Amino acid sequence: MPTSQTPTTIEQPEKKRRQVRPRSERRQQLIDATIRCIAAHGLSATTMQLVTREAGLSLGIANLHFRSKENLLTETLRHVTREYNEGLLGILANDSPPSLAATLEQLLDFQLSRGVTQRQKMAVWFAYYGEAGARPVYQTICSASDRLAARKTEALFEAIISDGQYRDRDARQLATGYLALIDGLWLSLLVAPRDLNKARAKAVARAYLQQAFPKHIA
Amino acid sequence: MPTSQTPTTIEQPEKKRRQVRPRSERRQQLIDATIRCIAAHGLSATTMQLVTREAGLSLGIANLHFRSKENLLTETLRHVTREYNEGLLGILANDSPPSLAATLEQLLDFQLSRGVTQRQKMAVWFAYYGEAGARPVYQTICSASDRLAARKTEALFEAIISDGQYRDRDARQLATGYLALIDGLWLSLLVAPRDLNKARAKAVARAYLQQAFPKHIA
DNA sequence: TCATTAAATGAATGTTTGTTCATTCATACT
């Protein structure tokens, strides 16, 4: 049941009309394709051919909108990082927070829910972490993001400690531990999805928070 | 003040006498060089040239003793993993353990001490984790190792819970959390060594264990 | 001392890679 759209031409295989689109849109398109490629093939197997084909565009376009491959990869990391930070700040830098307990719950939900999308992001995240030891640019971007998350989490924990009048609790240490735990759980979800699912990961993280702040989480 | 060692030849630049060595020794030499290269340049920038030069050997030798680059990389991951597992089993599969409390302390020491060497190993570890999503071989090796660590840690925690008659403690959940915490701390040590040192990381991990098993750790 | 064996070498090979740029053509303005 062929649905010929142009009966005049004899089966020209996918003529693919050329489109002109604004720079920002093309950049986003290429970054999205890069994320999918890294998740599917790994960072070291991500080539310009693969990325541009995945984006449905021509080979030369990535060098037109980003100067080089290195730049495209850096911008991709920056994008994923910024996205995560914005989500985090939406919860932790809220000017009118509902309550400390609710904020804690939101944080947990944010870090350990989200469907398949987040799974792709995790793959990207750790691909760059793996190279961070060797590439100062990656290290700078990653550690700047980590530091922000650490500061904000620490501030939240300090407020909770003060509010609950908890004794013998160090906000900085608890924040370091909590964020490390979340990273570790993400890693397990990525590498051994058979042994750990999101529900159990969330239960583990919640248990940590319950030990720390029993009055603020159910 | 030139210290000519061979005055008979006119400054032959490093003649480098060829040596014949057993296969196992060459393999180890190449694996060690691979580890150093990955730590210094990252997995994607680790070439055969770099590895063989780092080992002080010729270009073709890696393909002689390992069949291919892919095989060399796989064997390197296997080596690092095996080394870690042996250290872990030395503590957790000890037939005559000193005491549960001492075993816990040993575990903590093992996972968060060790000088520069371990730092190189961490870089390797995470470089492979980053690619694990795309390469089934890496995923298999990593998750098999993780599963072993999980089983042994869980068994230890079960014994401790029983011994201390702790209530409302789930050994599996605590083990998952503890190992994720250790992974996360390693990651922080690797990516943001300025924000976290080994002493603080150890304090964080110890705090987790203290919350879980207060009678078994100081 | 010489012959034999196989480990070690590195120049050569074919493939893959990021990047360039002359050409094409969609779009907007006159």
Next chain:
DNA sequence: AGTATGAATGAACAAACATTCATTTAATGA
């Protein structure tokens, strides 16, 4: 309708790559 602009294309290119293999040479035994 005609023209100017620059986004998009992909063939072509040089550099880098893993791998091969003819040659060299250390080690061994006769």
